[in-house]
Amino acid sequence: MKIFFLFFFTLALFSDVICKGDLTRQKPITKIVNFNSIDGSSHMYEPNILEFETGVLYKLILENKSKYKHYFTSYSFSRSIFTRKVQVNFKNQKIAEVKGDIKEIEIFPGQSLEWWFVPVKTGVFNDLFCNIKDKKTNLTHSEMGMTGTIKIY
Numbered sequence: 323m324k325i326f327f328l329f330f331f332t333l334a335l336f337s338d339v340i341c342k343g344d345l346t347r348q349k350p351i352t353k354i355v356n357f358n359s360i361d362g363s364s365h366m367y368e369p370n371i372l373e374f375e376t377g378v379l380y381k382l383i384l385e386n387k388s389k390y391k392h393y394f395t396s397y398s399f400s401r402s403i404f405t406r407k408v409q410v411n412f413k414n415q416k417i418a419e420v421k422g423d424i425k426e427i428e429i430f431p432g433q434s435l436e437w438w439f440v441p442v443k444t445g446v447f448n449d450l451f452c453n454i455k456d457k458k459t460n461l462t463h464s465e466m467g468m469t470g471t472i473k474i475y
């Protein structure tokens with residue numbers, strides 16, 4: 323009897339390791355990044371260090387509360403994930419889902435969206451940036467502080 327129990331327990335353990343099914347249909351873990359600007363003199367991602375785990379579905383809410391448009395761009399990150407969808411909402415209603423590979427996202431003042439993805443490759447990426455140019459200083463938002471690091475374990 324004990325041997326049978328051990329056999330089925332081991333089988334159950336390994337079947338979970340071998341076949342986890344559709345990884346994009348898990349319950350997502352929600353993370354939020356705010357795009358912030360202080361008087362137009364500095365711009366930032368809050369938080370500016372993001373951590374994810376491979377094989378887990380995330381719903382990353384990108385929220386631009388500032389008066390400026392901003393990009394969320396990290397080519398290393400976009401190459402290391404599988405995007406299920408980018409979802410655009412308006413007044414708590416879904417208005418669009420974009421599917422396929424995403425390289426960068428631009429979000430306009432006061433708007434937000436959800437990026438649903440599963441990280442598939444580990445790494446530490448220091449190339450999160452916003453390439454919008456500030457008209458007064460002629461510097462990019464990245465040069466004014468809008469950079470970040472994404473870690474995938």
Ligand SMILES: [Cu+2]
Nearest residue numbers: 392452454463
């Ligand atoms: Cu920006």
